[in-house]
Amino acid sequence: MSQTQFAVKPARPWKLTIRSLIPDILGALFTVFGSLAIVAVTPLKGKLGFALVLITLAIITATTVSWLRKDRKAAMNSRTTVLVYIAAAFVIIPLTSILYEVVRLGTAGFSLRIFTEDMSVTASETDLSEGGLLHAVIGTAYIVFFATVLSTPIGVLTALYIVEVKGRFAGLVRFFVQAMSGVPSIVAGLFIFAFWMIQMGNAYSGIAGAFALTVLMIPTVARTSEEVLKLIPQDLREAGLALGATQWRTVATVVIPAAKSGLVTAIILGIARVVGETAPLLVTIGGADAVNLNPLDGNMSAFPMYVWKNLLIGSPNAISRAWLGLFVLMVLVLIFFAMARYFSSARRRSA
């Protein structure tokens, strides 16, 4: 036994060796230098010209190399592989570029002090060592908290109606939820503006913004919850009912606990959907420079509001403040998405 263990080493014969990769490497080098040469001698100038030439040349080279080495099938495979990589690059490059810009410009004025000060005594144009965005943090926290508290029960119960109750109007409700998820966010803001503020005579407040975000958040929560509940096997519901439970009891004791982490994910995705919304807040919370601890009354600020306001002012320091707001907001959204990922993978682990 020990002898064979000595002699036999784990190997990966399917792995490509350096030797077999040589034509591919040569092809890649040819593509890059060929593109540079073409850009140098032809009127196709600039980054865009280079990208166009590079893509075209990469497809041609990959296809030709494969065709010469193997056959037509391999050539078609290589061509598709290159196209897929190009598509991936089209997604990744702009995304990393945005991230890079936000981090580069946003971290300039970053210090922990910005979480303790507001802009009530500081003008946007002043140096970044003064003022902060505490009012935006508090405003966004209030607005998102109330929007979550309002939309979670409505969204989850809507999903339960569609999946569990399967009532007569399930199809209709489902249609409206889908239609709602396509509503432009400004429409949600204007709806609250027209109904809650003009009709009912309320002033700008944090809660009005929360109402507007609730309208946007319900369809996200409802649709994601619906998908999660649909994944619960019918077997479990039948097992619950066969033990003498009522339908509500089965849903509460069997279905919801089984879907719990998925439902948490649904709520977090809903929060991530609305936390960066600007348009509905513009018409509902009014904007403020000072911390407002009362969400029910008085002008309120929020991250998107803060960014928008500072961008409009347009002086270099104000624009830096806008970038700073964007950076902090993006980190917040990143945290929410990371949490969503964590909870959804926790579900897979326990299943």
Added chain:
Amino acid sequence: MSNQDNPATTNDREESMSQVTGSQASNTKDRNANSRPISSHSLADVANARLSKVGTPNISSTGLEARGIHAWFGSKHVLEDISLDFFTGTVTALIGPSGCGKSTFIRILNRMHEFIPTAALAGQVILDGKDVYDSGVDVTKIRLKVGMVFQKPNPFPSMTIKENVLSGLKLAQLKIENADELLESCLRRAGLWDEVKDRLNEYGGALSGGQQQRLCIARSLAVNPQVLLMDEPCSALDPGSTLRIEETIRELSATMSIVIVTHNMQQAARVSDYTGFFLSDGGPGRLIESGSTNDIFTNPKEKRTEDYVSGRFG
């Protein structure tokens, strides 16, 4: 394994093994003795062996009766005029080819049939003298009395083994004095206690398929049903687990009425006192023949039953 701790179980298993192997030996003997159809002999011998071991069942009362049951899905007539009695203290096996309505029939017995939106029904299911389909009957009480074990093991994934067993109490909102005692007795009756007694707080999904199915049996026992319906409980399990579940069925049948749907005729012969043979000739499923398991496998009255149990079709 549990068997070391429980000599009775070990003996039981050896006996049921010898039933299977012994039947083949006597099969050869019988073939030489007279010229009856060959393949029906092994099953008949299994049924005979069981009868000689457990004796004629002691019929205490008629627990559950189906009276003239018809069933439809939409406009499709799937069951026609099924009447069958199930006695307390006995095991009734329902056999027949796929699609002949066996599962539909047992789902009618505990009112699970009505969950299919297009389902319709005629006839009566009498439990303790009352029709379970009478208006005003509390359907949750019926399902407490008539428990069910499904084809695929389906322990609740969000609950531990302990919570799974006791979930019936929580679901039906029953109060009991000593939960731990009930937990142990249910797991013991389902033949799972020795395997899980040290891991009651693990999730049910961590068990093997056969253990999960016994956990599901323990779960349905916790609410103390009079009747236990089993819809092909062993079809997804390996032979060892199947044998354990058959032992469990045998032990449970002393105190309750068990109805088991199975495609495994050896299993029907091994575990049941009575057998009903369902068949559909393209139209609705009918109960072709029912009677003691011994009669169905040794001396069927109907040609079609004989053909089916001897493996000539289906």
